[in-house]
Amino acid sequence: MTPANKVRQQFFAEFKEEAAFIVRAPGRVNLIGEHTDYNDGFVFPMAIDRATWIALRPRDDNKVFAISIDMDDRRDFALDDLRRPAEVDWLAYLTGVAWSLRERGYALRGWEGVVSGDVPIGSGLSSSAALELAAARAFQCVSGFEWDAAEMALACQRAENNWLGVNCGIMDQMISAAGIEDRALLIDCRSLETSTAPLPAGAAVVILDTGTRRGLVDSEYNERRAQCEAAARHFGIAALRDIDLETFERRVHELDPLMRKRARHVISENERTLQAREVMDAGDAAALGKLMIESHISLRDDFEVSSAALDAIVDCANAEAACYGARMTGAGFGGCAVALVEADEAGAFSEQVAANYQAATGNQPALYVSKASRGAETVFAAG
Numbered sequence: 001m002t003p004a005n006k007v008r009q010q011f012f013a014e015f016k017e018e019a020a021f022i023v024r025a026p027g028r029v030n031l032i033g034e035h036t037d038y039n040d041g042f043v044f045p046m047a048i049d050r051a052t053w054i055a056l057r058p059r060d061d062n063k064v065f066a067i068s069i070d071m072d073d074r075r076d077f078a079l080d081d082l083r084r085p086a087e088v089d090w091l092a093y094l095t096g097v098a099w100s101l102r103e104r105g106y107a108l109r110g111w112e113g114v115v116s117g118d119v120p121i122g123s124g125l126s127s128s129a130a131l132e133l134a135a136a137r138a139f140q141c142v143s144g145f146e147w148d149a150a151e152m153a154l155a156c157q158r159a160e161n162n163w164l165g166v167n168c169g170i171m172d173q174m175i176s177a178a179g180i181e182d183r184a185l186l187i188d189c190r191s192l193e194t195s196t197a198p199l200p201a202g203a204a205v206v207i208l209d210t211g212t213r214r215g216l217v218d219s220e221y222n223e224r225r226a227q228c229e230a231a232a233r234h235f236g237i238a239a240l241r242d243i244d245l246e247t248f249e250r251r252v253h254e255l256d257p258l259m260r261k262r263a264r265h266v267i268s269e270n271e272r273t274l275q276a277r278e279v280m281d282a283g284d285a286a287a288l289g290k291l292m293i294e295s296h297i298s299l300r301d302d303f304e305v306s307s308a309a310l311d312a313i314v315d316c317a318n319a320e321a322a323c324y325g326a327r328m329t330g331a332g333f334g335g336c337a338v339a340l341v342e343a344d345e346a347g348a349f350s351e352q353v354a355a356n357y358q359a360a361t362g363n364q365p366a367l368y369v370s371k372a373s374r375g376a377e378t379v380f381a382a383g
């Protein structure tokens with residue numbers, strides 16, 4: 001059963017009437033532009049056809065009562081008594097979004113409803129952002145404020161940063177809020193301006209989940225951020241976004257070897273991401289694939305956020321004739337890679353890569369062909 005039907009049916013079973021609203025917010029896969037968002041740079045993700053769904057109705061008091069089908073849990077909280085959870089669980093995302101919206105001055109009403117989704121949790125496809133944006137949509141439906149995608153993305157990012165203690169950039173929340181069907185979204189992470197590009201005709205996006213997760217990702221992520229900020233400080237600029245590759249190469253000797261590699265990744269990745277826009281506009285799948293391959297090499301060798309499993313699945317993908325190019329996607333250290341492949345061959349490609357990767361590593365992968373979907377939305381509103 002789809003999560004949309006699950007939340008609808010469970011809502012009816014629980015509350016003995018149809019839901020007043022049904023909302024959804026998608027996960028994402030990033031095509032190119034990795035570890036650039038917190039450097040005020042460019043990212044090029046698409047929202048995927050997997051999402052978190054909530055069926056709900058307003059309440060007259062100040063409470064939120066939510067049932068998570070996937071966590072087999074039911075919990076409530078009061079909007080005027082928001083407590084930071086001792087440990088991050090699914091409810092913490094709801095209390096965090098409520099806290100952040102209230103901080104930004106939104107008057108919130110309570111609601112009750114049922115939550116479920118099919119974004120795999122912890123695999124690097126932004127199940128957290130999907131839950132946050134779905135919660136923001138739920139609050140918007142019952143409270144009646146205006147929906148501004150960038151503003152909602154910022155509110156949800158703040159919940160991650162300041163309520164859940166995760167130091168992420170803006171990419172995941174922004175694409176979950178603002179995704180466009182059949183399009184990838186180029187996001188300027190400084191201005192939050194967006195523009196769209198279609199995938200090249202005849203090309204499909206395949207997500208390759210290595211089946212591996214790595215716990216240390218948070219500390220490694222924070223360390224990379226600090227290194228990037230230190231490099232920007234050295235050059236006297238606000239962020240690594242503000243230096244081009246040519247100037248950087250001229251001054252590269254000023255940095256120690258490690259900082260050199262970190263900065264080179266970010267600066268070259270920004271250039272690749274802007275080039276990706278041009279080749280997508282030209283419908284050039286081969287050129288886009290080439291940029292993705294270069295991105296992976298840079299993430300692997302300069303930024304050092306890949307892993308043996310990610311390298312293995314990317315190599316298996318790139319070895320197939322139908323593959324234009326593959327790279328790790330998201331924060332790294334495990335989780336997923338993404339490949340651009342000939343659409344007609346996507347099924348056969350997925351089977352072959354899954355078999356070869358499993359034989360090479362012993363890990364059980366999961367591969368899905370994915371379409372670009374719309375960002376957070378209200379799919380049903382009664383009356």
Ligand code: GLA
Nearest residue numbers: 034035168169170171330331
């Ligand atoms: C995670 C973060 C994003 C971004 C990516 C790396 O997904 O949540 O903000 O920094 O890593 O590109």
